[in-house]
Amino acid sequence: MGEDHERAALSAETPPEAPRRTSMLLRLLEEQSPAAQVLRARPPIDRPVEEAVRFPFLAIVGQTEMKLALALALINPAIGGVLLMGARGTGKTTAVRGLLDLLPPVERSLCPYGCEPEAAYTLGFHTVCKDCARKLGQGEPITAPDRMRLIELPLNARLEDVIGGIDEQAAMEGRVRIRHGLLAQADQNVLYVDEVNLLDPEIVNAILDAAALGRYTVRRGPLAATYRARLILIASMNPEEGALRPQIHDRFGLRVVVRGLSDPQDRLEVYRRVRLFRSNPYALAAQWAHETAAAAEEIAEARRRLPRVMIPPELEQQAIGWIHRLGIESSRAEVALLEAARAYAAADGREVVTLEDLHAVAPMALRQRRSAFIMTFIAQQEKEDQEILAVLHDRHRRSNRRRKGG
Secondary structure, three states, X not given: OOHHHHHXXXXXXXXXXXXXXXXXXXXXXXXXXXXXXXXXXXXXXXXXXXXXXXXXXXXXXXXXXXXXXXXXXXXXXXXOOEEEEEXXXXXXXXXXXXXXXXXXXXXXXXXXXXXXXXXXXXXXXXXXXXXXXXXXXXXXXXXXXXEXXXXXXXXXXXXXXXXXXXXXXHHHOOOOOEEEOHHHHOOOOEEEEOOHHHOOHHHHHHHHHHHHHOEEEEEEOOXXXXXXXXXXXXXXXXXXXXXXXXXXXXOOOEEEEEOOOOOHHHHHHHXXXXXXXXXXXXXXXXXXXXXXXXXXXXXXHHHHHHHHXXXXXXXXXXXXXXXXXXOOOOOHHHHHHHHHHHHHHHHOOOOEOOHHHHHHHHHHHHOOOOOHHHHHHHHXXXXXXXXXXXXXXXXXXXXXXHHHHO
16 A cells, blocks of 8 residues: 555556647746746746745746646636645745736626626526626626735634634624625635644634535524635645644645655755845846746636536546546545646646546545545445345345245
8 A cells, every 4th residue: 555556556557658748837837947948939028026025936946746736726726725745844835825926817706795697697686786786787797807816824813713703893883793704705716724734623624614615604693694715725734743634634636745855956956046035036036027927827828728628538437447446435536636637738728638637647636545444444344244144145045944844
């Protein structure tokens, strides 16, 4: 058992040689050094450096799997989020915060109640407020493009901070109402939970349930409010500080084991970029500005392409076969694997998933999904069922003998 067996099962069908990538996004994610040569044919992009400078996502040396997993999660939220597991100082938080410059645009409601046109057209105009129903009837928009945001969960967050609670300011004024929590703020955004293994279980359960359903309900006495929470969940943890409960572990679509760099030259390059960032963060940000803008556009384009990406039936069967041979019980494995493969194809500018796409994402989607306890439990249960059936069959035979003898 373990990762060696998983690799052996996945490599039973040797993948054909990977074709040369035509996608600028995938090529940028694999670059170890500034990728200006990738962009020679592209006109310069005028993108000013923002006031709050972050370490550029693409400037992270190596860690290709981590960068790929995060990019795929932005392209296809149906993957189910990303869990980054690794030692201190391996760039997990730096990578997540660097996503800010790559976040794609989304259509966000202009209504204080969060009304959206899909609800009115699908379920009826009674599902939106009167003002939005009037605007839709007159052909006016009730949503507008907005940049996706990164919402970080504070380490000292309480459950009420996460899901919302009684608005204390309104209560002082004689009014009772429920205020939004972080989950409502994370709707159509990225929610980052650092040190997820150290969080209160009640908070983790609330976040995971909301992420799975895309909504959640707050009840405070006679008051109740339901909020949308269509978020991309990214979490990180250091396994040295404690394990994650299996039921929580299973809820993440992609799992990345972030290791320290082994090549001395890569580690030296990390030092040089960190030194430059600390002495002049604007210089490093400007050095990667064109690549960052190009990657952001590629991610937005891949999101637009994703609904058209299809998986051939024979590849679906092959993916299910891998999961069966690995002995994975959770059905979330095939969802993560197939949706990640769709995102990978979209990132590579294609609308049909290939075997190479499945091989590229399978380790992230399938690792650490098997449970030795569950395997033993099921084996014991099957043995007990056989013993029960044997007793029933023996009793049935003896009963038949008595009837014949009588």
